[in-house]
Amino acid sequence: MAVPATSLPPLLKDELDIVIPTIRNLDFLEQWRPYLSPYHLIIVQDGDPTKVIKVPEGYDYELYNRNDINRILGPKASCISFKDSACRCFGFMMSKKKYVFTIDDDCWVAKDPQGNEINALEQHITNILSPSTPFFFNTLYDPYRKGADFVRGYPFSLREGVPTAISHGLWLNVPDYDAPTQLVKPAERNTRFVDMVMTIPKGTLFPMCGMNLAFDRSLIGPAMYFGLMGDGQPIGRYDDMWAGWCCKVICDHLGLGVKTGLPYIHHSKASNPFVNLKKEYKGIFWQEEIIPFFQQVQLPKEAVTVEQCYIELSKQVKEKLTGVDPYFTKLADAMVTWIDAWTEINSGSSKTAVANGTPKVSKSK
Ligand SMILES: O=c1ccn([C@@H]2O[C@H](COP(=O)(O)OP(=O)(O)O[C@H]3O[C@@H](CO)[C@H](O)[C@H]3O)[C@@H](O)[C@H]2O)c(=O)[nH]1
Numbered sequence: 001m002a003v004p005a006t007s008l009p010p011l012l013k014d015e016l017d018i019v020i021p022t023i024r025n026l027d028f029l030e031q032w033r034p035y036l037s038p039y040h041l042i043i044v045q046d047g048d049p050t051k052v053i054k055v056p057e058g059y060d061y062e063l064y065n066r067n068d069i070n071r072i073l074g075p076k077a078s079c080i081s082f083k084d085s086a087c088r089c090f091g092f093m094m095s096k097k098k099y100v101f102t103i104d105d106d107c108w109v110a111k112d113p114q115g116n117e118i119n120a121l122e123q124h125i126t127n128i129l130s131p132s133t134p135f136f137f138n139t140l141y142d143p144y145r146k147g148a149d150f151v152r153g154y155p156f157s158l159r160e161g162v163p164t165a166i167s168h169g170l171w172l173n174v175p176d177y178d179a180p181t182q183l184v185k186p187a188e189r190n191t192r193f194v195d196m197v198m199t200i201p202k203g204t205l206f207p208m209c210g211m212n213l214a215f216d217r218s219l220i221g222p223a224m225y226f227g228l229m230g231d232g233q234p235i236g237r238y239d240d241m242w243a244g245w246c247c248k249v250i251c252d253h254l255g256l257g258v259k260t261g262l263p264y265i266h267h268s269k270a271s272n273p274f275v276n277l278k279k280e281y282k283g284i285f286w287q288e289e290i291i292p293f294f295q296q297v298q299l300p301k302e303a304v305t306v307e308q309c310y311i312e313l314s315k316q317v318k319e320k321l322t323g324v325d326p327y328f329t330k331l332a333d334a335m336v337t338w339i340d341a342w343t344e345i346n347s348g349s350s351k352t353a354v355a356n357g358t359p360k361v362s363k364s365k
């Protein structure tokens, strides 16, 4: 019988923030209470800043709306998307913790095949705190999980693994399909629970979904920029994809690991495929050129920090992708603005969080 999650002390309670992008009241947090209420939330309110977002009692949080973003970042706020879940990366920037878990407000606690609730955050923490194996594939998947190990023929020199930077979770019910797939398979639901965590091999890109994602902010935070999406931009719903491609090439360069698989969340809402098609349209054919770009990216050995890698990447984006569309010049510049803002905010020289950004004292625990 699994030990109920609530009986375990909250792992990394003071070292992890939960970032939620939202345009609605956060009632979904009621269901997550046993698992998430010990942690500090950073809520990034998108859309109309005059709308009041209700947060269930008993949660400790700070909330930033567009007015806060503009006040805190000034002109640099131009790099934070508006009217798109990409805004969540502002929460990554404002966090002061080593780890971040980000979740969408239509993601619910899932159940495993035995009917037990899945503490997604606990599994992400397990994934992040155990090493990754990007250099040699272990056919028994994650060798650090209980009941598994490295198989015969796995080099002992590689068994220490590397630090894990990203833990990419999955979704039961509504899978993260692109609009064309949603259109041709509107009723398809993911009911398959696969009890697996694996390291994504070095040199392999992956489509990172932002709705159930955790990462080590100290290892890869500055690369978790979700790009220029939504209002005023020619593309949407490629925010997390862009961040994932940038992060993966930088993780490969710096010898960091990316894992995918458990945990699952239950994704409830299928966003409108027609609206999604409009947002994704350009991305669907641009990505046929973006992926080969990332596959050929070489970062100089002198680039030894995430920031240095990211600035170098922005130069290559401007040089090699502007031919696809002038948007990539804007995006490359925004990547630099993001790093400037990240450095300013995280060097302590910035405006402290005030007004809406002031941490709210939880009314009752
Ligand atoms: O303008 C907006 C719209 C929504 N949000 C918040 O972002 C998340 C996701 O919104 P939603 O669940 O409605 O959309 P999905 O299509 O299911 O999102 C997933 O697809 C990808 C979009 O890039 C991404 O992997 C997932 O986010 C919710 O919390 C909304 O409240 C917003 O902030 N601004």
Ligand SMILES: [Mn+2]
Residues within 6 Å of the ligand: 104, 106, 211, 267, 268, 269, 270, 271
């Ligand atoms: Mn959703």
